[in-house]
Amino acid sequence: xxxxxxxxxxxxxxxxxxxxxxxxxxxxxxxxxxxxxxxxxxxxxxxxxxxxxxxxxxxxxxxxxxxxxxxxxxxxxxxxxxxxxxxxxxxxxxxxxxxxxxxxxxx
Numbered sequence: 001x002x003x004x005x006x007x008x009x010x011x012x013x014x015x016x017x018x019x020x021x022x023x024x025x026x027x028x029x030x031x032x033x034x035x036x037x038x039x040x041x042x043x044x045x046x047x048x049x050x051x052x053x054x055x056x057x058x059x060x061x062x063x064x065x066x067x068x069x070x071x072x073x074x075x076x077x078x079x080x081x082x083x084x085x086x087x088x089x090x091x092x093x094x095x096x097x098x099x100x101x102x103x104x105x106x107x
Contacts, residue, residue: 012069014045015099016077016084018091027052028088029061032073046070048077050088056081076102 013035022029032046046063050056058077060070077084080102087097 018088023092
């Protein structure tokens with residue numbers, strides 16, 4: 001599993017994760033897990049598609065987050081799309097990913 005980024009929505013922290021077995025899915029996506037006291041939560045709170053037919057297209061697929069949190073999540077992923085997409089490629093290729101802290105103001 002490749003941890004891609006630590007992101008903050010309001011005061012809550014989440015981790016974006018790529019799962020290598022998803023390599024053959026028809027759309028690239030990230031799973032969003034809560035960060036709990038330095039560890040990643042066990043259950044995903046959202047799944048976000050980041051492309052369609054190889055083109056940037058960020059869409060919430062499944063989420064238990066609020067509408068406002070989903071909007072911020074999409075904005076953050078769109079603003080950091082190149083980085084996130086490159087990290088997914090590394091994860092799928094079995095390479096170590098390099099997570100970074102991202103937020104609404106950090107590109």
